[in-house]
Amino acid sequence: MTAPKARRVSPHLVWWGLAALPLAYLALFFVWPLATVMWRGLTDDGAFRLDLAAEALTTSHTLKAIGTTLLLAAAGTLGSVVLGAPAAYALFRLRWRGVGFARAAASVPFVLPTVVVAAAFSALVRRGGPLAWTGLDQSMWIIVAALVFYNTSVVMRIVGGAWAGLDPGRVSAARTLGASRLAAFRHVTLPALGPALASAASLAFLFCASSFGIVLVLGGSRVATIETEIYLQVNQFLDLRTAALLSLVQLVIVGITLWATDRARRARERSAPARRIDGTRLATRRDAPAVIAALAALLVINGVPMIALVERSLRSSSGYSFKYYRALAETPARGLLPEPVLVAAWHSLTVAAVATVIASVLGLLIAHLVTHRSGRATLLDAVMVFPVGVSAVMIGLGLLLTLNRNVVGFDLRASWWLVPIGQSLVALPFVTRTLVPAARAIDDRLRSAAAALGASPVKVWALIDWPLLARPFGVAVGFAAAIALGEFGATAFLARPDAPTLPTAIVRLLGRPGADNVGMAFAAAVLLAAVTGAIMFAAEHFRRIGEAEL
Amino acid sequence: MSTPADAGTTGLRVTDLTVVYPGAREPAVDSVSLAVKRGETVALLGPSGCGKSTLLAAIVGIIAPDAGTVEFDGEDVTHVPIHRRGFGLVFQDGQLFPHRTVAGNVAFGLEMAKMPVAERDKRVSELLELVGISQYRDQPVAKLSGGERQRVALARSLAPRPRLLLLDEPLSSLDAELRSRLAGEMRDILARTGTTAILVTHDQAEANAIASQVHRMEAGRILPRG
Numbered sequence: 001m002t003a004p005k006a007r008r009v010s011p012h013l014v015w016w017g018l019a020a021l022p023l024a025y026l027a028l029f030f031v032w033p034l035a036t037v038m039w040r041g042l043t044d045d046g047a048f049r050l051d052l053a054a055e056a057l058t059t060s061h062t063l064k065a066i067g068t069t070l071l072l073a074a075a076g077t078l079g080s081v082v083l084g085a086p087a088a089y090a091l092f093r094l095r096w097r098g099v100g101f102a103r104a105a106a107s108v109p110f111v112l113p114t115v116v117v118a119a120a121f122s123a124l125v126r127r128g129g130p131l132a133w134t135g136l137d138q139s140m141w142i143i144v145a146a147l148v149f150y151n152t153s154v155v156m157r158i159v160g161g162a163w164a165g166l167d168p169g170r171v172s173a174a175r176t177l178g179a180s181r182l183a184a185f186r187h188v189t190l191p192a193l194g195p196a197l198a199s200a201a202s203l204a205f206l207f208c209a210s211s212f213g214i215v216l217v218l219g220g221s222r223v224a225t226i227e228t229e230i231y232l233q234v235n236q237f238l239d240l241r242t243a244a245l246l247s248l249v250q251l252v253i254v255g256i257t258l259w260a261t262d263r264a265r266r267a268r269e270r271s272a273p274a275r276r277i278d279g280t281r282l283a284t285r286r287d288a289p290a291v292i293a294a295l296a297a298l299l300v301i302n303g304v305p306m307i308a309l310v311e312r313s314l315r316s317s318s319g320y321s322f323k324y325y326r327a328l329a330e331t332p333a334r335g336l337l338p339e340p341v342l343v344a345a346w347h348s349l350t351v352a353a354v355a356t357v358i359a360s361v362l363g364l365l366i367a368h369l370v371t372h373r374s375g376r377a378t379l380l381d382a383v384m385v386f387p388v389g390v391s392a393v394m395i396g397l398g399l400l401l402t403l404n405r406n407v408v409g410f411d412l413r414a415s416w417w418l419v420p421i422g423q424s425l426v427a428l429p430f431v432t433r434t435l436v437p438a439a440r441a442i443d444d445r446l447r448s449a450a451a452a453l454g455a456s457p458v459k460v461w462a463l464i465d466w467p468l469l470a471r472p473f474g475v476a477v478g479f480a481a482a483i484a485l486g487e488f489g490a491t492a493f494l495a496r497p498d499a500p501t502l503p504t505a506i507v508r509l510l511g512r513p514g515a516d517n518v519g520m521a522f523a524a525a526v527l528l529a530a531v532t533g534a535i536m537f538a539a540e541h542f543r544r545i546g547e548a549e550l
Numbered sequence: 551m552s553t554p555a556d557a558g559t560t561g562l563r564v565t566d567l568t569v570v571y572p573g574a575r576e577p578a579v580d581s582v583s584l585a586v587k588r589g590e591t592v593a594l595l596g597p598s599g600c601g602k603s604t605l606l607a608a609i610v611g612i613i614a615p616d617a618g619t620v621e622f623d624g625e626d627v628t629h630v631p632i633h634r635r636g637f638g639l640v641f642q643d644g645q646l647f648p649h650r651t652v653a654g655n656v657a658f659g660l661e662m663a664k665m666p667v668a669e670r671d672k673r674v675s676e677l678l679e680l681v682g683i684s685q686y687r688d689q690p691v692a693k694l695s696g697g698e699r700q701r702v703a704l705a706r707s708l709a710p711r712p713r714l715l716l717l718d719e720p721l722s723s724l725d726a727e728l729r730s731r732l733a734g735e736m737r738d739i740l741a742r743t744g745t746t747a748i749l750v751t752h753d754q755a756e757a758n759a760i761a762s763q764v765h766r767m768e769a770g771r772i773l774p775r776g
Contacts, residue, residue: 172612173645175632177659178710183633187658191649282572 011457019369019380022362026383029421033398034390040401041244056242057249062229066249069209069225072140076147076208077201083148083297084155085197090294092160096283103160104540106298110153111536112529113486114213115503119525120305121146121218122510123312126518130308138220146214149301151204158203162196162268166279195268202261209253210391213488213503217510226250227393231492240401247394254391306529313522317515324516324523332520336512338498341505341524345531348502351416352484355423359480362424363431364473367439368461384432392426392489400493419501422490427480434479438472439465471542478539482532502528560623561746562586562609562714567618569601569608578604580770581618586714591740591747593761594772595754601770602750603642606716609748610637622713633662638712642719644703646691652702653678653687659710677705680739697728704736708743715740715747721756733759 042053056062091103109117123129125137136142166189174184212227219228226246233243283291316323328341337344366384370377399422403415442465450460488503495504502524509521562585569579578601586592594602607613609620611632619628627635638659646655653674660670678684681701686694691702700720707715720736721729737760740747751757757764766773 167645169641169643169645170647172607172610172632173639173641174647174658174662175612176610176635176637176639176712177706178633178636178662179658180631180633183662188647191647 014457015369015376018365019376022366022369022384023380025358025362026425029399029403030390030395030425033402034394036402037244037247037394037398040241041248044241052241053245056245062242062246065224065226065229065246068140068223069227069250069253072143072147072211072215072223072225073205073208075140075144076151076211077205079144079148080151080155080204080208081197081201083301084152084200085159085193086290087152087294087298088156088160088163090287090291091156092164093166093280094283094287094291095280096287096291102295102298106156106302107153108533109149109302110151111482111532113482113488113503113532114150114211115217115486115488115506116309116525116529116532117146117149117305118214118217119506119510119522120309121149121214123308123522124305128515128518129312138218138222140223143215143218143223145301146218146305147208147211149305150211150214151207152298152301154204154207155200158200159193159196162193164280165277166192167277168279168281195264195270199261199264199268202257202264206254206257206261209257210250210393210489212391212393212492213507216492217507226253227391227489230393230397234397234400234493243397244401247397250391250394309522309529310526313519313526316519324519325527327516327520328523328527332509332517336517337500337505337508339500341502341509341520344500344505345502345524345527347499348485349531351420351501352423352481352487354420355427355484355487356477356481358420358424359427359431359484360473360477362428363435363476363480364469366432367435367469368465370436371439371442371465372444373440381432381436384429392422392487393493395425396422396490396493399490416496416499418494419491420484422494423484423487424480426487426490427483430479430483431476434472434476435469438469442468474542475539478535478542482535482539485535486528486532561588561590562748563621563624564605564609565619565621567605567608567620568616569604569613570616577601577616577770579608579615582770582772584765584772586746586748588746589744590763591737591745591749591761593749593751593757593764594767595751595757595764596767597752600767602767603718604770605767606639606718606748606750609714610639610716611635612639636710636713638707638710638715640700640703640707640715640717640720642722644699646699646702646706648690648692651688651690652683652694655691655702656706656709658706663710673709677709680708680742681705682735696724697732700724700732704739708739708745713746715745717747717749717760719751720749722751722753729753729756730759736760 042048042050044052087106091099091106121142122137124131125134125142126132127137170188170192171184174188175181179187210227212225212231215223215225216228216231219225224232226249230243230246230250233239233246313324314320314322328345331337331340366380370381399418403418403421446464447460450464451457455463486503487501488507491501491504492507495501500508506521506524506528509517509524512518564582564584566581566583567579568577568581570577580601582601582605584592584605594605596602604613608615611627611630615628619626621627622635622637647658650658656674656677657670660673665673675684675687678687681704683698683701683705686698686702691699694702700723704720717736721732724732733756739745740760747761749757749760765775
């Protein structure tokens with residue numbers, strides 16, 4: 001199609017030239033740190049010492065942490081499916097006035113920073129909270145509740161999407177063949193939802209198994225998972241080898257889960273009908289109990305902790321006031337924090353902004369490079385997914401072990417830059433996951449048409465790709481900013497004690513006794529939730545404009 | 551199954567059936583009355599959107615009518631749940647269960663009726679034979695062609711011996727040649743099994759080929775004959 005033109009630069013060279021930037025970034029800040037962690041865990045004095053590794057891993061302490069991790073993840077997944085699947089029916093299969101708002105509201109928990117969720121559940125059960133009498137503080141149960149809070153929306157979205165696209169004719173067919181409602185559900189609906197349920201459950205398990213912030217805050221000194229154990233080993237016992245070994249165990253668990261997730265996702269894609277069917281139906285009076293039950297359950301698990309958080313941020317010994325919010329502008333007493341919480345918040349914003357820029361630019365570059373399916377594109381795409389599987393804790397630990405020194409002439413020791421680098425790695429997969437499908441959805445004939453009309457490759461990108469990618473890019477930037485701002489897993493390892501971010505400041509305040517500290521932590525958590533919420537709202541707005549015009 | 555009774559009460563009797571979709575101005579089915587005698591096949595012929603499929607759905611019980619009654623052999627079944635009416639329905643697009651084999655699909659209704667396994671296998675073989683697809687018995691349904699799928703759908707609906715079989719444009723997704731061949735076969739199968747049936751179609755030739763009586767439908771009403 002293109003006019004014959006003498007090419008000065010080989011397109012392959014250009015491709016690899018552009019790919020060099022994300023690949024180098026990942027190699028330096030992700031692969032190398034990861035390799036370092038493995039090396040540190042498995043060797044001693046430069047020799048492989050698997051015996052030492054085995055010894056460190058089989059202490060009752062470590063085994064207990066591994067068991068707790070699996071148990072919590074299993075319980076959290078079970079709870080999320082039990083609550084999320086019926087909610088998917090009520091909110092996605094049925095149509096009723098206000099269902100759109102209910103869906104949006106039910107999706108909020110997933111975008112909240114872990115620290116906010118942890119603070120909210122802590123507000124419920126901690127001394128002075130409405131559920132303090134239950135004695136659930138620092139118990140497995142409260143952690144499971146927080147995990148369910150988080151992952152119900154994941155399950156609801158995935159299962160709901162599948163349920164809404166199920167042909168209701170199939171159930172009718174079963175009914176005319178003599179199946180009762182229950183039998184039709186068991187023999188027809190459930191098998192059809194199977195792949196989506198498996199996919200949702202494995203994803204929930206993945207998130208539950210790497211929920212560092214929640215366990216650290218809610219488990220206190222009594223419940224330890226692999227990730228909180230890594231943190232403890234690094235910060236209190238300075239045992240880097242055990243920390244490295246534990247993160248390898250975590251990597252194996254996450255790897256297996258990712259493998260299962262991918263299999264389930266493929267099965268789900270295979271089983272999806274070729275043509276999209278609208279299987280939703282208008283809710284009738286008979287559906288009211290189901291809808292009300294689902295809404296009530298969602299309201300209790302999603303609403304009550306958030307209400308408790310806001311309430312306790314306003315309640316002090318002398319009644320309701322903005323005392324704790326005002327205190328955010330002052331440096332806390334007794335050297336608990338080196339600076340006022342608001343300064344930490346400002347610090348958080350600048351760090352998150354840098355992380356967002358890095359993740360967005362790299363994401364856009366990657367999306368462009370993998371638009372055309374090819375061997376190298378598949379490879380690059382696969383490489384870029386790695387950070388999803390590796391939990392934020394591991395990214396943080398890896399960067400800490402590797403880059404706390406001079407790197408090619410730059411002194412990164414305790415550098416301010418480590419924090420945005422870590423956050424950008426956590427956010428990057430979300431950016432590419434948003435941008436790559438959007439870039440691939442652009443009809444290649446548009447580009448051919450533009451090229452045939454005389455546009456150079458750069459012009460084609462600027463005049464065809466970019467206008468069509470701008471909206472998804474806006475969504476991706478919003479995602480990245482929200483993730484970076486609330487990021488805790490990697491940041492906990494990288495933020496300097498004298499320059500905390502908002503999430504690390506909140507966790508530090510929650511970790512100290514005293515009504516004033518805790519009250520300030522709750523106020524800071526409300527602030528963090530508000531800022532994150534505003535960013536996500538803006539990003540969703542971008543998406544909605546995009547959809548309205550499609 | 552058949553009990554001697556006078557002509558007025560055997561078979562299907564639909565009286566003043568009305569269906570109004572929520573938010574719609576005009577009823578989709580407007581006070582329709584219809585009778586089908588045992589062993590007879592009646593066709594409802596009309597353009598798409600005339601309410602014929604809605605009428606079928608209301609008779610079989612997928613949609614609750616806003617007014618009117620559905621009786622079979624004198625028994626009012628208007629409020630009987632779908633699965634207890636003993637009415638079969640062949641869907642336009644087959645609605646085969648994708649997770650079951652051909653035999654698994656045909657056996658579904660028999661399983662619901664809790665028929666013993668041996669007897670069930672025999673009945674499945676019998677029906678696959680009847681519709682001429684015995685060779686696909688253990689195949690997944692996804693591999694079948696359009697015509698084969700509709701044969702499975704017909705066999706599946708006939709398997710539990712419904713007292714009334716409703717056919718919702720069963721051949722409309724097939725090409726013309728296959729359609730006329732299958733129409734002839736379908737008439738023979740219905741006659742051989744003595745099935746009482748209502749066929750909904752927009753194809754005059756198909757209606758004539760399968761049914762002994764043809765009613766025309768328009769805007770939710772059955773037109774008077776003539």
